[in-house]
Amino acid sequence: STRESALLESVPTGLLIDGVWRDASAGDTFAVIDPATGRELARVADATPADAVAALDAAAAAADDWAATAPRVRGEILRRAFDLATEHREDLALLMTVEMGKSLAEARGEVTYGAEFLRWFSEEAVRISGRYGTNPEGTGTTIVSHRPVGPCLLITPWNFPLAMATRKIAPALAAGCTVVLKPAELTPLTSLYFAALLIEAGVPAGVVNVVTTTDSSGVASAVMADDRLRKVSFTGSTPVGKILLKQAADNVLRTSMELGGNAPFLVFDDADVDAAVAGAMLAKFRNIGEACTAANRFFVQRGVADEFAEKLTAKVRELAVGRGTDEGVSIGPLINDAAVAKNAELVDDAVSRGAAVATGGAAVDGPGTFFQPTVLTGITPGTRLLREEIFGPVAAISTFETEEEGVRLANDTEFGLVSYAFTRDLARGHRLITSLRSGMLGLNTGVVSNASAPFGGVKSSGLGREGGAEGIHEYLDTTYTLLPAS
Ligand code: ADP
DSSP states (O other), rough: OHHHHHHHHHHHOOOETEEEEEEOOOOOEEEEETTTTTOEEEEEEEEHHHHHHHHHHHHHHHHHHHHOOOOOHHHHHHHHHHHHHTHHHHHHHHHHHHHHHOOHHHHHHHHHHHHHHHHHHHHHHEEEEEEEETTTSSSEEEEEEEEEEEOEEEEEEESSSTHHHHHHHHHHHHTOOEEEEEEOTTTTTHHHHHHHHHHHHHTTTTTEEEOOOOOHHHHHHHHHHHTTOOEEESOOHHHHHHHHHHHHHHEEEEOEEOOOOEEEEEEESOOHHHHHHHHHHHHGGGGOOSSSTTTTEEEEEHHHHHHHHHHHHHHHHHHOOTTTSSSTTTTTOOHHHHHHHHHHHHHHHHHHHEEEEEESBBBOOOOSBBBBBBBOHHHHHOGGGGTTTOOOSEEEEEEEHHHHHHHHHHHHEESEEEEEEOOOOOOHHHHHHHSSSSSSEEOOOOOOOOOOSSSEETTEESOBBBBBTTTTGGGGGEEEEEEEEE
């Protein structure tokens, strides 16, 4: 549409280094593709490792001034960024829909959620406090305070192009850190547009730098090998997170790692089944299933298993598949061909091991990389999707008999990001808070993400927390001073 082309024309396509938009030093660009059509949307600068080090130069040069900027001033810049993101909500939403695929309604929801990190951390910037006290021996006074860790490398994925950027940039800036953002190469446009809003909000040159690149490993390695960098915050797959943790060891960098998930979704006999189905629709089909918080394994207690599967299947059959800009669409395309192939492979594996297809089950013919919203029942032990993240619109249901068995199945994974459980028994709900081994629990709800809460996982799902009162501490070092008693 003309609105779409005008918007695409307005997105900066260079690297943001030291407050200036530049071409990549080698002059290279790469294409951004609309997964719903396969068409090229724009071309953006393809940074070399040397460009990324230039971005770190800018972040390092700006670090002291930004750290010394009054917390209220930092907070007010973030607050203006919140206002601007809210004001430009339709543009940000449309960009996410065309470069990532999610429906416009969900993209608007992401603007609300993503912008909230800017508002939340604008408020946290002025609440960084320490401690003052007498030591146990009575011989000295201890003063505990915090200071920004220094320049940070922020690496974000393609599935939430705005929120994953704001969730890192906002706490970093609130804490007084400068950053180099490396957005996912599949969805750079949202970050570039948002970076322009940050400049408009008053973020000084060098405080936020953005390098888009197809050489993510070269760029990350070059920046992380430079000892001016003090922190890396990453959201993405567990294998890449492990590579970055190893690289971070060389300069003993602070790290935050939001990695893969394999969320269990438990429905007990005493659950409100309609509420569980509504929660399942969100936990599984929101964002086309392409979320690290997506329900990956449904475990339903025997007594309600048939009812849950039938009601879920009926709802899934109502989901409209199409380009996210089309009216009424809720399931857009998967991000690329590889994602479609992976979903197809996991469904075929499940079926070959005895699962039944209640609805969907296959890719949709192109153009565009679509996969049918799918419900599988009768998943058997050993099925690959019990171990692997599906990252697509495929709900896989197994049954269990007792709470103990349900919990054991839920915890039988190397991951531990989020669990979902539906029960009307308060005592059972209380037990699940301790028995489910994940960083987050949705108890009778299918969505847990909120800027005011600490988002993050245990085990192979990562390290550190984003959001909440905890979020800012990922970007602060703790220092302690001892004074002798006078
Ligand atoms: P996903 O499955 O979401 O694409 P990835 O972990 O591959 O997950 O990608 C998440 C982010 O990590 C993207 O910005 C991507 O460019 C970046 N990335 C991928 N490989 C590396 C690497 N070796 N070093 C640094 N960043 C990487």
